[in-house]
Each structure stands twice: as C-alpha cells, then as structure tokens.
Amino acid sequence: GEVYFRRCLGALEELQVAENKLVTERGETKGVLRLTAPVELGRSVLPPVLDVLMNRHPAIAIDLVITSRLTDLVAENIDVAVRAGPLKDSGLIARRFVLGQFGLWASPGYLKKNSVPRNPHELKGHDCLRFTPFTGRKLQLSNGRERAQVTLAGRIAADDFETLRALAVLGWGIALLPSFLCAEEVKEQKLVAVLPNWRGESVSISVVYPAQRFVSPKIRAFITAAEELWNAKDAEAKLAHHL
Numbered sequence: 001g002e003v004y005f006r007r008c009l010g011a012l013e014e015l016q017v018a019e020n021k022l023v024t025e026r027g028e029t030k031g032v033l034r035l036t037a038p039v040e041l042g043r044s045v046l047p048p049v050l051d052v053l054m055n056r057h058p059a060i061a062i063d064l065v066i067t068s069r070l071t072d073l074v075a076e077n078i079d080v081a082v083r084a085g086p087l088k089d090s091g092l093i094a095r096r097f098v099l100g101q102f103g104l105w106a107s108p109g110y111l112k113k114n115s116v117p118r119n120p121h122e123l124k125g126h127d128c129l130r131f132t133p134f135t136g137r138k139l140q141l142s143n144g145r146e147r148a149q150v151t152l153a154g155r156i157a158a159d160d161f162e163t164l165r166a167l168a169v170l171g172w173g174i175a176l177l178p179s180f181l182c183a184e185e186v187k188e189q190k191l192v193a194v195l196p197n198w199r200g201e202s203v204s205i206s207v208v209y210p211a212q213r214f215v216s217p218k219i220r221a222f223i224t225a226a227e228e229l230w231n232a233k234d235a236e237a238k239l240a241h242h243l
Helices: 002-026 046-056 108-114 120-125 161-169 179-187 217-230 235-242
Strands: 031-037 060-066 080-084 092-106 128-131 139-142 147-150 174-178 192-194 202-210
Touching: 031 046, 031 217, 046 060, 046 217, 092 108, 092 161, 092 179, 092 217, 108 192, 120 139, 120 147, 128 161, 161 174, 161 179, 174 179, 202 217
Parallel strands: 031 060, 031 080, 128 174
Antiparallel strands: 080 202, 092 174, 092 192, 092 202, 139 147
16 A cells, blocks of 8 residues: 555656646746745735735735644645744755844833833843743844843743734833834834844744755745845845835
C-alpha cells in the first residue's frame, strides 16, 4: 500500500510539473492561490500584498487559511505560507523579509498617569502588554550605542498584536509592537513612542512554498508583489501607508 501511495504521489507530481510548465510557457497568471498565515500576519501585512496581487492579476483567486497552527503545505494542498520569525529546517523553499523593528508604545493618558520611562530599566515599574509567544524571553533593546535586556511584566498578555495595540490605546499599559502597526494611532495621537531612541529586534517574516521544478506563475506573482512591499528600503513606511 505504501509503495502504491508513493508511486501515485510521483505521478501526480509529474502532472503538476507538466501543468506548471505549460502555464509558464503561455505566460498565464491565473487560478486559485491557496495561502496560509498566522492570525497576526493575516490581519496586518498580508492584505496589502493581496491588494497589489489581485489588482495586477484579475484572473487570480485567493483561498486564505488563517490559523495559528503550523500547516503541512503538501498534505493540505497549500501553495504558499507566510510565517513569522526563524524557520525550522525543512524541504521548503523560503524567502525572508525584514519589515522594520519592534518599538514601545503607550497612550498619552497612560503616560500622564504613570510617568514616562527615562531608560529601559524603568520599564520594570510599568504595566506592560505582553505578546504571549515572547513569554520567558528578555526584551532586547538598543539605541545604536548601548544595549539593554529587560523582563516585561504586567497584568495582560495576548497572542495577537492588534489586540495589544487596542489595549494600549485604551491606556492599559506599554506595548511592544511592530512600528508600522502603530502609524495611524500615532498620527491620531492615540499612541506615542516610549523610549523612541530605543528599538527592539527586527520584525522578520518568510514566504515559504514546497520545492518544485517549475514554480507556477501565481506563486511567482505573489512573491513579486511581496518583494515590492516587503523588500523595499522603506518597507515599514509602505506597510504603514497601506494599513
């Protein structure tokens, strides 16, 4: 049974290769692109790329799988995955993008009530809104000359950046967030930068897809759109503009 299954997989792969090659030679960019991303990326950085992709290629349709679990791209017939942070070794092809850096943000009301930290070590005296996947890690901050390590503490933790941003706007603490996510709130004076000269780690994501002999035009079209928004020197500003 296992030998039969593997031979069937090989035959299906050959059919897919032939189809991809035919479509590539015709220059067609069409079909359903099945994408997966975790919730925080599906709500933030992915929609601007899909906006560019679908405006440019009217024959492409999108099927999104937004989930926090790690999907098996081959078993679940997924073309492309967008994933955050470092990747585990696998047989997948990966393209990494750096979208900016993490920063600290709070509402003017919170800072008026609780004072403004003058250095990273004074964060210990504040309520911090913590990103659950970072639990147990010390916050790494740098101002270009010095480095500091701080353990954040507070009453609230969540596994979604947009939820933490909303809570920061309501005055529940200082949040560590990707800077581009806070552009609109800063413009409307709902949030201000805390320790603006100190920045956190880079915000990086990867586009991954199964290794294949001929990458289909729809996957290439998605990567091209991603490169335009995520690989530019002003990627953070471009994302902030779209969001």
